[in-house]
Amino acid sequence: MSAKTKRIISWALATLQLSPNEENGEVSDALTATVARDSSYLGLTASERSDVRSELSACKDENSENKIPTFSRREVADHCCSQSCWMVIDNKVYDVTRFLRSHPGGEDIMLEHGGHDATSAFFDKGHSRDAFNMLAEYCIGEVTKADWIVEKNCT
Numbered sequence: 001m002s003a004k005t006k007r008i009i010s011w012a013l014a015t016l017q018l019s020p021n022e023e024n025g026e027v028s029d030a031l032t033a034t035v036a037r038d039s040s041y042l043g044l045t046a047s048e049r050s051d052v053r054s055e056l057s058a059c060k061d062e063n064s065e066n067k068i069p070t071f072s073r074r075e076v077a078d079h080c081c082s083q084s085c086w087m088v089i090d091n092k093v094y095d096v097t098r099f100l101r102s103h104p105g106g107e108d109i110m111l112e113h114g115g116h117d118a119t120s121a122f123f124d125k126g127h128s129r130d131a132f133n134m135l136a137e138y139c140i141g142e143v144t145k146a147d148w149i150v151e152k153n154c155t
């Protein structure tokens with residue numbers, strides 16, 4: 001068992017307030033579910049990220065036959081202030097202007113990434129599943145294919 005898995009298990013055991021006896025027994029369904037739900041707090045590996053990403057339904061535009069608006073990175077770069085703040089996460093474009101003040105991590109850190117690609121910053125911070133789920137609300141389109149950055153999962 002890797003050190004990271006041990007950390008996740010012990011954190012989940014503490015969260016579920018299980019006794020040491022249960023700790024030695026079979027990992028319960030509840031524990032497995034908790035680990036799956038909250039492992040994002042501890043930072044995800046590249047392959048775990050791609051699992052989470054494929055689950056996310058960000059940017060589905062059901063009313064327009066999936067014709068999602070596209071923006072170049074140049075266009076995104078123009079929206080870098082509190083009046084209009086866009087960022088790119090995973091080649092999707094997010095208008096986070098109305099979220100700036102309520103972002104739990106503060107407005108300044110959002111503005112630092114305004115107009116830029118915030119993929120690494122967003123994932124490296126280890127945002128919760130709730131944060132991932134919020135993304136869909138702010139998605140306004142995609143980066144034009146020519147400007148895509150594709151993460152390599154192989155080492």
Ligand code: HEM
Nearest residue numbers: 094096104105109113118121122125127128130131134135
């Ligand atoms: C659309 C983009 C974003 C959304 C929806 C979002 C959402 C959230 C949410 C819901 C939290 C509360 C904790 C959690 O649930 O994980 C949080 C905390 C935080 N976020 Fe973001 N975030 C976004 C972008 C960013 C970016 C680009 C950064 C840059 C590093 C960032 C840094 C942080 C930090 C430092 C916290 C601090 C509190 C903590 O340590 O948990 N966030 N964010």
